[in-house]
Amino acid sequence: MKLEEAIENLYQVFSKYTTSDMYYCDCGCIDENDVKKLASKKLRELGEDDFSSYHGSALYTWGDIEHYKHFLPRILEVHNEKNGKGLIGLFEIISKLEYAEWEKWESNEIKAIKDFIFADWNSFINKQNSEIGTDDIQYYSFFFKPENLFGIWDLTKNGNSFKNFVKFFYYNGTEIINKGLKIKDKIYDKEFLNLLNQSELLDKLEIEFFKADEVDKDYAEKISIVTQMIEQEKTVGNNVYKK
Structure with a gap:
């Protein structure tokens, strides 16, 4: 709806x-x-x-x-x-x-x-410019399972959605990767990490970096760090990426 x-x-x-x-x-x-x-x-x-x-x-x-x-x-x-x-x-x-x-x-x-x-x-x-934190996800998860929330976070079509994800992951990604996302005494990790497996995410990050590097150096730096974090996570070989 x-x-x-x-x-x-x-x-x-x-x-x-x-x-x-x-x-x-x-x-x-x-x-x-x-x-x-x-x-x-x-x-x-x-x-x-x-x-x-x-x-x-x-x-x-x-x-x-x-x-x-x-x-x-x-x-x-x-x-x-x-x-x-x-x-x-x-x-x-x-x-x-x-x-x-x-x-x-x-x-x-x-x-x-x-x-x-x-x-x-x-x-x-x-x-535009939504300040999404882990507490927000916890609140929305009061109504819906996290996988349902992450399932509609499309990083391939909407510019605002993508930028909000970059900022969210920049501030929270390391903790989520290392500890998972705790909601009501349950740890969710794969549900969030599936976001990182969206088609051509790394390619889109690269394109977004070069666009931002000309107009917003701070955002470009965040993209660069997020890209490194995701590449490292994929290199580690988390089961979520195994086919």
Whole structure:
């Protein structure tokens, strides 16, 4: 499902939920101005600043699950717009979903969330200047197996996707090669290393290096180091490369 379709589907699936009878703690722990902000605009017009305070208190001292479901489509949409750089990250969203026992929700609601998250991951790896870290992969792996996430990280077609991979591997490749990628007490190595086996990856790195060397020396240096790391890994003869 394309991102735009996944977002519209979220709004449709959760449209039955409202802010009716929405309460909040009146002991002073919640700022009245934040309450006004949350009610100041239509759902699709709310910005992160309008609901960031609410999100921190949601389900605990501000509203219940039905109210959170009302705001969830906009929260997820803004998360995507911020491209991993917002105040409310996927970790915070996952914490709320777990607290709300989201896996017990209606099946179409669960599916709508998963469809969005998968489209959001695809958007994340293909957007310009995405800062992808191992923690991001861990968060997305809360919803999907790592091999499914890596399976759509195409390094042969999209320029942004390729550049994001170079930077990710430059900062995290050595640790992943040596120790694997730890997610929920399980070590994943081949699932990630299969990325390095994509067709003509080394040739593409070489071409990308010569292009970058003329305009972006820092990026070119990263490409050079990543190329050496991958060549060394292949020389070692990791089983993932054995035919």
